[in-house]
Amino acid sequence: MTAQLVAPKERKVAQKRIALTGNHAVALAVKMARVEVIAAYPITPQTPVVERLAEYVNNGELDAEYIPVESEHSAMSAVIGASAMGARTFTETSSQGLYHMYENLPIAVGLRLPVVMGMAVRTISAPINVWGDYSDVMAMRELGWIIYVTQSAQEAFDTVIQAYRVAEDSRVHLPAVVAYDGFWTSHVLQPLDVPEDEEEVVRYAPITRSWVKLDVDNPAQLGAVGTPEWYWEIRWQAVEALRTSLKVIQEADEEYGKVFGRSYGILTPYRLEDAELAIVAYGSIFGIVKKVVDRLRREGVRSGALKLRVLRPWPGDMIKKLLEHVDKVAVIDRAINHGGPLYGPMAVEIAATIQKPVYNVLATIGMRAIDSDMIYDAAVKIHRGLWAPNTPYTVGLRGYE
Amino acid sequence: MRVETVWLGRGGQGIVTATYIVANASIIDGFYAIANPEFGAERRGAPVKAFLTISKEPIEDQEPVKTPDVVVVFDDKLIDSMRFAIDAVKPGGYVIINTGKSPEEAKKLVGRDDVYLVVLDAIDIARRHVKLDVPNGPLAGAFSKVMGFPTLESIKQAFETQLGKAVEQNFAATKEAYEKAVVIPPARVDASAKPKGIISTTSAFLTGPYEIVGWREVNKAGAVFPGTSLLYTTGGWRIDKPVIDHSKCIMCRKCWLYCPDDAIVEAWREVEGPRGRRFRMKAIDFDYQYCKGCGVCAEVCPTGAIQMVREL
Numbered sequence: 181m182t183a184q185l186v187a188p189k190e191r192k193v194a195q196k197r198i199a200l201t202g203n204h205a206v207a208l209a210v211k212m213a214r215v216e217v218i219a220a221y222p223i224t225p226q227t228p229v230v231e232r233l234a235e236y237v238n239n240g241e242l243d244a245e246y247i248p249v250e251s252e253h254s255a256m257s258a259v260i261g262a263s264a265m266g267a268r269t270f271t272e273t274s275s276q277g278l279y280h281m282y283e284n285l286p287i288a289v290g291l292r293l294p295v296v297m298g299m300a301v302r303t304i305s306a307p308i309n310v311w312g313d314y315s316d317v318m319a320m321r322e323l324g325w326i327i328y329v330t331q332s333a334q335e336a337f338d339t340v341i342q343a344y345r346v347a348e349d350s351r352v353h354l355p356a357v358v359a360y361d362g363f364w365t366s367h368v369l370q371p372l373d374v375p376e377d378e379e380e381v382v383r384y385a386p387i388t389r390s391w392v393k394l395d396v397d398n399p400a401q402l403g404a405v406g407t408p409e410w411y412w413e414i415r416w417q418a419v420e421a422l423r424t425s426l427k428v429i430q431e432a433d434e435e436y437g438k439v440f441g442r443s444y445g446i447l448t449p450y451r452l453e454d455a456e457l458a459i460v461a462y463g464s465i466f467g468i469v470k471k472v473v474d475r476l477r478r479e480g481v482r483s484g485a486l487k488l489r490v491l492r493p494w495p496g497d498m499i500k501k502l503l504e505h506v507d508k509v510a511v512i513d514r515a516i517n518h519g520g521p522l523y524g525p526m527a528v529e530i531a532a533t534i535q536k537p538v539y540n541v542l543a544t545i546g547m548r549a550i551d552s553d554m555i556y557d558a559a560v561k562i563h564r565g566l567w568a569p570n571t572p573y574t575v576g577l578r579g580y581e
Numbered sequence: 582m583r584v585e586t587v588w589l590g591r592g593g594q595g596i597v598t599a600t601y602i603v604a605n606a607s608i609i610d611g612f613y614a615i616a617n618p619e620f621g622a623e624r625r626g627a628p629v630k631a632f633l634t635i636s637k638e639p640i641e642d643q644e645p646v647k648t649p650d651v652v653v654v655f656d657d658k659l660i661d662s663m664r665f666a667i668d669a670v671k672p673g674g675y676v677i678i679n680t681g682k683s684p685e686e687a688k689k690l691v692g693r694d695d696v697y698l699v700v701l702d703a704i705d706i707a708r709r710h711v712k713l714d715v716p717n718g719p720l721a722g723a724f725s726k727v728m729g730f731p732t733l734e735s736i737k738q739a740f741e742t743q744l745g746k747a748v749e750q751n752f753a754a755t756k757e758a759y760e761k762a763v764v765i766p767p768a769r770v771d772a773s774a775k776p777k778g779i780i781s782t783t784s785a786f787l788t789g790p791y792e793i794v795g796w797r798e799v800n801k802a803g804a805v806f807p808g809t810s811l812l813y814t815t816g817g818w819r820i821d822k823p824v825i826d827h828s829k830c831i832m833c834r835k836c837w838l839y840c841p842d843d844a845i846v847e848a849w850r851e852v853e854g855p856r857g858r859r860f861r862m863k864a865i866d867f868d869y870q871y872c873k874g875c876g877v878c879a880e881v882c883p884t885g886a887i888q889m890v891r892e893l
């Protein structure tokens with residue numbers, strides 16, 4: 181039912197089980213992908229990623245340029261520059277760091293550079309809060325980046341590798357971000373399977389260098405002025421490439437499953453076939469959402485769940501197909517859409533996609549803890565008709581009903 | 582009543598200011614007006630367009646002007662590259678043109694006999710009054726003369742608000758242009774005829790023969806591959822041209838070093854020696870295709886061998 185686990189015997193590649201935090205799993209994936217240029221500035225909760233990568237470079241395990249920049253703005257600038265030279269690049273950020281890079285984020289898209297970025301998600305200031313919610317990555321949705329949201333250290337590891345393959349595919353050539361929960365994934369030690377032979381990773385995701393780059397044998401100017409006669413057409417290519425990337429993302433995931441034995445799909449449905457109530461969620465909380473679904477089922481409520489893994493490109497048709505028969509769709513949003521039509525960004529997008537009202541639940545803001553009982557209570561209220569659709573509800577906010 | 586106008590000129594000639602002044606003066610006179618310049622990379626000498634619409638009624642529709650009633654041309658060398666705008670003038674409309682040429686020659690240059698042609702040497706007027714190559718005041722004066730608005734008094738007030746300086750000088754230039762502009766009426770006007778073309782809205786910055794292609798064909802990522810500036814002749818941007826007196830030139834090549842357009846070349850020149858023998862010697866020459874008349878060469882020449890002279 182969950183596309184998560186494929187029997188080990190189907191794996192082509194020998195793997196070993198190790199224990200790593202989400203951050204270190206991402207760093208390991210980056211190393212195995214044989215990244216050539218890393219530029220990053222540490223910010224909680226992603227710091228261990230860039231520290232580990234600095235160690236890899238320093239001790240010779242990874243033959244890469246490590247550029248210790250003075251800010252995230254420079255980090256993004258540096259990877260854009262390196263990518264424009266044809267290098268496989270990586271950077272990582274969180275929260276205010278992302279906002280500091282913001283100016284450069286659309287440039288990677290317009291220049292069609294396959295930069296891959298990790299993101300240990302964190303909420304935004306003020307007040308200062310270094311803890312996890314999805315406010316940062318949600319602010320990237322309009323820019324043209326491919327956006328993955330992952331559930332676990334294993335999924336973050338696998339997705340970083342897939343992201344290189346997708347971003348550098350000649351049908352795509354777009355930057356990609358791989359997000360995972362700040363602390364709940366970034367700092368949680370989990371078991372994970374990694375290929376014994378690291379070369380398998382590059383074999384799966386070879387550096388294509390097929391994108392438009394600076395090349396002395398074929399000189400070109402990148403980032404020139406795009407007057408009103410040209411800008412829209414050039415930008416539209418990126419729009420179309422992002423749309424096309426959905427197919428490539430799926431292919432890359434299926435191929436990854438064949439080689440490494442794990443694939444995730446664009447979306448992960450759980451017990452949705454005959455569901456009357458569905459809970460849509462993303463990130464690490466999907467595990468407890470599934471637990472709630474099982475509990476509701478035991479109590480006779482036909483419930484199901486849907487995990488969003490790819491937010492951009494938006495898999496609208498797939499979502500529609502998976503949810504069209506469901507009466508009540510609840511979306512647990514982990515970021516606030518201040519003053520929006522619904523108070524959570526994914527609730528807005530799901531409602532627009534299925535074209536019916538959704539139940540909008542905000543949770544984990546500023547990493548306010550959530551447990552399966554809280555989600556269960558919310559689901560029961562929705563099921564019994566105590567909560568209305570199109571109204572913001574919160575789980576864990578004091579003094580608000 | 583609604584008058585739609587297009588003003589064509591070069592960066593640095595005050596095209597935008599001209600439309601602001603005429604719009605401002607028209608508003609003082611009780612009209613409604615909007616001046617919307619076309620914004621681009623502000624480069625001195627590069628072709629620039631500005632639009633100005635004046636109406637008795639409030640103007641809410643900022644539609645691009647496609648078939649103007651009036652075209653004001655700040656530089657007769659622009660006529661060829663911006664012919665599409667001249668062609669777009671409605672029959673019976675006006676072409677107001679700054680040129681040092683005679684009205685007859687100017688008429689030939691414009692090549693239309695179904696519009697009013699208004700000819701004046703705005704550069705000459707501006708140089709005498711304002712000591713600058715900004716023909717905008719004089720062209721505003723010519724506009725006022727043929728259209729009957731805005732009044733000279735309002736133009737003066739507009740100078741005060743728009744420029745805030747050199748008001749008297751600019752106004753003197755405007756007045757002189759008002760008096761001197763030569764108006765050639767059309768030979769025939771078929772008011773029902775359509776203009777020969779329109780000013781295309783996608784050609785905002787296009788002044789050359791660019792190929793317009795769809796999004797699939799445009800270079801990926803907007804990459805620009807090597808081209809050549811050989812086809813980009815900037816010689817038309819000139820008002821003055823450098824002229825050399827070879828007898829003063831000591832071949833120090835300072836002019837060659839400083840010319841921003843690589844427009845100074847070394848050429849062979851035949852000279853007659855003291856005993857009547859003819860021989861060849863190196864000499865400085867100008868490639869007028871690319872010389873944009875900045876005057877840097879004349880400025881740096883240590884012997885004063887180069888003079889800048891008005892080119893009509």
Ligand code: SF4
Nearest residue numbers: 830831833834836882
């Ligand atoms: S700077 Fe004057 S003297 Fe020197 S080469 Fe040029 S024209 Fe001749």
Ligand code: SF4
Nearest residue numbers: 840872873875876878
């Ligand atoms: S005026 Fe002189 S310096 Fe300027 S472009 Fe012409 S030749 Fe060159």
